[in-house]
Amino acid sequence: MSLEILGYTKDCRTNTNVVYADIKISDYLDLVGDDFDRFEIQRKRQDPKKYSRLKEDIKKGALLPAITLAINPSKVGDFLAEVEAKKSDHLITKLIKSPDLYILDGLQRSYIIKDLVDEGVVFNENQKLLIEIWFESKIEHLIYRLIVLNSGQKPMSMRHQVELLFTTLKTEIEEEIPNLKIYVEKDGQIRSQAMKFSFDRIVNAYYSFLTKSPEIKRDNLIVKKLNEDDILSSNEQELNANYNHFIGYLKKYCALDLNMYKIHSSGAESTGFKNWLADENTLKGFFAAVGRYSSDEKKTERVNNALDKLIKEAIKGVHDPMYLNVFYELKTGIDSKKYNVGNETRRLIMDGFREFFIDEGDTTFDECWKNAAR
Incomplete structure (x- = not known):
């Protein structure tokens, strides 16, 4: 050669x-x-x-x-x-x-x-x-180069830069979170087990976490640009901290998914919800809520405590601690003539988790869904 x-x-x-x-x-x-x-x-x-x-x-x-x-x-x-x-x-x-x-x-x-x-x-x-x-x-240098330096040198969207970042870090993320499988949709794979997520949805989850919004394609381009500019003005330490926080929450999310998958795959609780946490709307809504509400040390502690309580309840496997039947009823009640159903679904998920975080997990999820509904 x-x-x-x-x-x-x-x-x-x-x-x-x-x-x-x-x-x-x-x-x-x-x-x-x-x-x-x-x-x-x-x-x-x-x-x-x-x-x-x-x-x-x-x-x-x-x-x-x-x-x-x-x-x-x-x-x-x-x-x-x-x-x-x-x-x-x-x-x-x-x-x-x-x-x-x-x-x-x-x-x-x-x-x-x-x-x-x-x-x-x-x-x-x-x-x-x-x-x-x-x-x-070094991951922190890679984050800095791909997200910050590329933005000033090439007409590359931030979404594209985040995608490039996760392209290079896919293996490291899977090693960081045992049993996590990130697959590529174009390979024709389907979700056949817990803790298995498509690459594109993980990318969107991180983007939602960074922008604190479940909407990847926003109608309000000015708001979107302001949010992205705020991220792109971050220094290397801030970007690295954000990435590490995201991985920490992804670990908790995987633990929750593992046990929710079991609950909704067996016995009387067997429903169509076993893959709910792998749904794109759920990932966007959850990580937007985490990104929005974990903005300081006190709030971060509340979020972590709330998620730990939720995971413990899910591990017991007695019932669905997220009351997804209530969520589904509220979702089907969205008036498609007045609202965009996809947008409203993501907003309901984000606000439902936000309600749960605010009370540090002490309010049951059926009440959180109801409080989050319009």
Whole structure:
């Protein structure tokens, strides 16, 4: 393979090792693999017609802007000796054999290159592709880079940045929470057990947690932008703290899901609610409530105490401590002529949990649902 190291540098802000390289464009797909979009979960391919001019330019031998690749954070340590010692030959050998390279920036260009290969286009023998490879193992630095730095450098939505972040951290999250399974909907999997969630819904849950809102696609774009700008102005420590808080609540959420799944899968309690906590509306509503109500130390303690009480009740398995039958009755009573049912469902879930948090879990959930209903 024609991969060649051009130079080494560091991002002095995060002390991240960065390697610059080039490769013949005809060899690029061999480096990243035919399934190069495996880490770009839920990122839709853009309309190829928008890139018709670029496609023609590539066929004529144009030099593309550099594509940014990164090593899976959990595997960065396997490369550091070669990177620090600048042993290019050894590093190239490892990179060529590595299944842990993913595309951080350049997915659409990669799709075009693959289209041209599939069409049998023979590239110019001297046509190279520039590559920038990031070796970053610390989660807090990755959060900072993907959410903050990218926002100032690229026209990338915050939702997209959060998606990229979780793409790189999926394995670490699953290791942090034993028995958690994050699956990709495009793989055709279905939820067949507790603590199994689709990737996209976990991403949306974190986004709702950060923005303190269950609405991903808001009609009020000004409010949405103000909320996102507030997050993007956060420093590295704040972003890292937010991420760790989210993981902590995700652990509790998984514990609750495990026991609620059991309650609604057996005996007289067997109902259609066993997958309720995996529903997108539930994830958005719950994490929006947590994000909104755990804004200071005192409120965080209330939230944690409330959730611990709820989990203990669920573990007993005697009855449904969340009274989802009451929730369902209230949900079916939403007037579709007056309200958007989806929006109202998410609001009901968020406000129901908020009511539960306010009283530190001492008010039963049937009352919380009723208090939250319009």
